[in-house]
Amino acid sequence: MSTKITWLGHSCFSIRTGKYEVLVDPFLDDSPTAPVKSADISADFILLTHGHFDHVGDAVAIASRTGATVVANFEISEWLKKQGIAEEKTVALNLGGGVELAFGHVKMTSALHSSSLPDGTYGGSAGGYLLSLKKETIYLAGDTALTLDLKLIGMSGIDLAVLPIGDQFTMGPADSVEAVKLLNPRRVMPCHYNTWAPIDQDAATWADQVRSHTAAEPIVLQPGNEFSF
Ligand code: NI
Numbered sequence: 001m002s003t004k005i006t007w008l009g010h011s012c013f014s015i016r017t018g019k020y021e022v023l024v025d026p027f028l029d030d031s032p033t034a035p036v037k038s039a040d041i042s043a044d045f046i047l048l049t050h051g052h053f054d055h056v057g058d059a060v061a062i063a064s065r066t067g068a069t070v071v072a073n074f075e076i077s078e079w080l081k082k083q084g085i086a087e088e089k090t091v092a093l094n095l096g097g098g099v100e101l102a103f104g105h106v107k108m109t110s111a112l113h114s115s116s117l118p119d120g121t122y123g124g125s126a127g128g129y130l131l132s133l134k135k136e137t138i139y140l141a142g143d144t145a146l147t148l149d150l151k152l153i154g155m156s157g158i159d160l161a162v163l164p165i166g167d168q169f170t171m172g173p174a175d176s177v178e179a180v181k182l183l184n185p186r187r188v189m190p191c192h193y194n195t196w197a198p199i200d201q202d203a204a205t206w207a208d209q210v211r212s213h214t215a216a217e218p219i220v221l222q223p224g225n226e227f228s229f
Pocket residue numbers: 050052113114143169
């Protein structure tokens with residue numbers, strides 16, 4: 001069965017792989033661009049890159065309703081348990097560590113960013129995820145600045161890299177093109193832009209820059225649209 005990735009606006013993605021639904025950074029009910037509400041989404045797993053509200057968003061509500069297993073860094077996992085998520089429904093990781101889950105291997109990668117939780121709790125280190133699925137490798141950068149670590153992350157070979165391009169809080173369009181050069185993925189998809197005015201970007205111009213300066217194929221979605229491998 002093929003793998004399908006749907007952009008739910010901002011940094012939220014739903015990845016359907018095999019029989020599993022993997023939800024990334026569910027920020028839906030308060031997102032101006034999300035095409036669905038948290039009450040209407042299904043998930044077997046939820047991956048959280050860091051503690052900021054625009055990533056943790058509706059995770060507790062969706063996990064409570066669906067019984068999804070939530071993967072996050074150690075500090076966020078501890079916080080999730082205090083929000084009522086059962087210990088056996090959490091998987092704690094830290095940077096550089098990986099774990100084999102039902103849908104594939106999940107490795108937490110470094111991200112150059114911060115990670116406080118919405119209530120001010122310390123949220124550990126910000127991260128990203130390298131997903132080794134049955135057939136594809138997907139890299140979800142999370143919120144990050146341009147960093148040479150991307151060179152190491154790209155060494156495993158990436159079929160699709162998902163990068164922020166919004167600027168101000170993460171790398172912007174120009175730095176993300178440099179990130180593509182370091183990662184050398186087959187395809188690259190932008191996120192974390194056009195949610196609010198401060199991070200508005202022209203994705204078509206960005207895609208032109210990717211095509212002219214890298215070997216990667218840019219894939220620009222609208223919220224609610226999907227890409228299938
Ligand atoms: Ni953030």
